[in-house]
Amino acid sequence: MKNTIEVCFTPHAFPLLPHEDRLVVVIDVLRATSCMCTALHHGIDKILPVASIAEARDFQSKGFLVAAERSAQKVDGFDLGNSPFEYMKPELKGKVVVFTTTNGTQAIRVARNAYKIAIGSFLNLSLLSDWLSKQNRDIILLCAGWKDFFNLEDTLCAGAIATKLDATDKFETIHDSTLAAKYLYEKAEGDLYKFMENSSHFNRLSKLNLYEDMKYCLTPDTAPVVPVMEGNYLVHNGHK
Amino acid sequence: MKNTIEVCFTPHAFPLLPHEDRLVVVIDVLRATSCMCTALHHGIDKILPVASIAEARDFQSKGFLVAAERSAQKVDGFDLGNSPFEYMKPELKGKVVVFTTTNGTQAIRVARNAYKIAIGSFLNLSLLSDWLSKQNRDIILLCAGWKDFFNLEDTLCAGAIATKLDATDKFETIHDSTLAAKYLYEKAEGDLYKFMENSSHFNRLSKLNLYEDMKYCLTPDTAPVVPVMEGNYLVHNGHK
Numbered sequence: 001m002k003n004t005i006e007v008c009f010t011p012h013a014f015p016l017l018p019h020e021d022r023l024v025v026v027i028d029v030l031r032a033t034s035c036m037c038t039a040l041h042h043g044i045d046k047i048l049p050v051a052s053i054a055e056a057r058d059f060q061s062k063g064f065l066v067a068a069e070r071s072a073q074k075v076d077g078f079d080l081g082n083s084p085f086e087y088m089k090p091e092l093k094g095k096v097v098v099f100t101t102t103n104g105t106q107a108i109r110v111a112r113n114a115y116k117i118a119i120g121s122f123l124n125l126s127l128l129s130d131w132l133s134k135q136n137r138d139i140i141l142l143c144a145g146w147k148d149f150f151n152l153e154d155t156l157c158a159g160a161i162a163t164k165l166d167a168t169d170k171f172e173t174i175h176d177s178t179l180a181a182k183y184l185y186e187k188a189e190g191d192l193y194k195f196m197e198n199s200s201h202f203n204r205l206s207k208l209n210l211y212e213d214m215k216y217c218l219t220p221d222t223a224p225v226v227p228v229m230e231g232n233y234l235v236h237n238g239h240k
Numbered sequence: 241m242k243n244t245i246e247v248c249f250t251p252h253a254f255p256l257l258p259h260e261d262r263l264v265v266v267i268d269v270l271r272a273t274s275c276m277c278t279a280l281h282h283g284i285d286k287i288l289p290v291a292s293i294a295e296a297r298d299f300q301s302k303g304f305l306v307a308a309e310r311s312a313q314k315v316d317g318f319d320l321g322n323s324p325f326e327y328m329k330p331e332l333k334g335k336v337v338v339f340t341t342t343n344g345t346q347a348i349r350v351a352r353n354a355y356k357i358a359i360g361s362f363l364n365l366s367l368l369s370d371w372l373s374k375q376n377r378d379i380i381l382l383c384a385g386w387k388d389f390f391n392l393e394d395t396l397c398a399g400a401i402a403t404k405l406d407a408t409d410k411f412e413t414i415h416d417s418t419l420a421a422k423y424l425y426e427k428a429e430g431d432l433y434k435f436m437e438n439s440s441h442f443n444r445l446s447k448l449n450l451y452e453d454m455k456y457c458l459t460p461d462t463a464p465v466v467p468v469m470e471g472n473y474l475v476h477n478g479h480k
Contacts (some may be wrong), residue, residue, distance in 0.1 A: 152416040
């Protein structure tokens with residue numbers, strides 16, 4: 001029997017889907033899950049995602065290294081922001097980073113009762129898809145979106161993963177959201193960056209001159225890791 | 241200043257959008273809003289949308305003509321179902337029809353606090369778009385979806401309307417959902433029926449042999465009316 005693969009466009013819609021027995025992939029391409037993949041790929045030991053700034057401050061006061069972003073900008077007083085390039089620094093190797101962002105960490109929280117949570121982005125597209133195809137589980141690709149609204153980049157990434165899983169012939173789909181994500185990816189695939197130029201978050205990040213971040217985050221397979229939640233921590237699952 | 245045009249994929253997401261001052265177009269292509277356009281175009285006087293079967297029964301006991309559909313089928317004991325061809329009958333001219341469906345009438349209920357509610361489908365695409373472009377209002381295209389999930393056909397219709405309004409240069413868009421709907425319509429436009437073949441509701445209706453209903457509902461401009469809510473009733477707004 002085939003497993004199901006479904007795309008959920010927003011954390012707001014997620015509770016409508018049965019998910020306790022499913023593997024949920026959280027996707028926040030610009031930029032939380034791209035940062036997470038980059039961090040674990042570049043040797044950061046563990047990430048502790050927290051939903052609120054208050055929790056983040058609490059961990060900082062206990063001596064943790066803390067990354068905090070809201071509305072695309074680093075929150076004043078914290079150690080790191082939400083640019084993937086910050087997570088490549090050699091001095092971060094082996095460290096634990098506490099992490100809170102506008103959408104990505106909220107999506108992880110919404111999915112906390114799922115069978116398992118993994119992290120997806122374009123940066124780990126092929127390795128993640130390969131790993132997912134071997135799990136014998138129903139899968140939900142959960143787009144973090146933007147403040148509970150649909151966004152284009154997470155949907156394109158979900159479409160890319162769904163397309164790869166479809167090709168294995170091990171999965172089937174019920175919801176039209178999955179079909180739409182694949183159609184959109186098919187349309188965008190030739191030039192993701194150009195396709196993204198009219199999107200809301202591209203405009204938001206352009207105003208902050210974050211073009212290099214966006215280019216990096218839209219480049220497939222540059223951080224081949226499979227981050228999974230174990231207890232409260234996001235860790236490298238060892239799959240290469 | 242330009243007005244905004246936004247696509248909302250599901251009634252579930254609708255409360256997230258400010259809407260009290262906006263004109264909301266409810267779209268349920270297969271088949272509620274296609275039936276509504278057909279009915280008013282063929283001379284039915286008024287439609288009274290109700291959300292529950294219980295309300296529908298209550299009206300029937302008072303002598304009203306009642307249409308009721310759930311899960312794509314006519315509910316036993318009612319006068320009419322959800323096939324647009326039923327609403328072309330000459331004996332229905334001048335009548336009032338009470339109407340309840342799985343998704344369409346629920347979407348109307350969700351939008352009840354909007355400035356105004358109009359009804360959209362492929363059947364009134366050009367006339368509706370022309371009328372909308374002259375209202376000087378922010379517009380939300382509300383897809384009825386399927387039991388609070390995203391569906392393809394309503395999104396394609398919303399994409400078609402948004403594309404036509406874009407061409408007037410009077411509107412702007414913030415949300416990526418609007419962009420995605422336009423991209424999907426662009427991809428589907430050449431052959432809507434073929435594009436729909438993999439969708440969930442196409443499969444649901446195919447099992448009931450409703451191919452003719454689907455072909456009709458995907459044919460633009462065959463019922464050129466602009467149905468609007470006035471009080472509790474849906475009426476022809478007189479625009480031709």
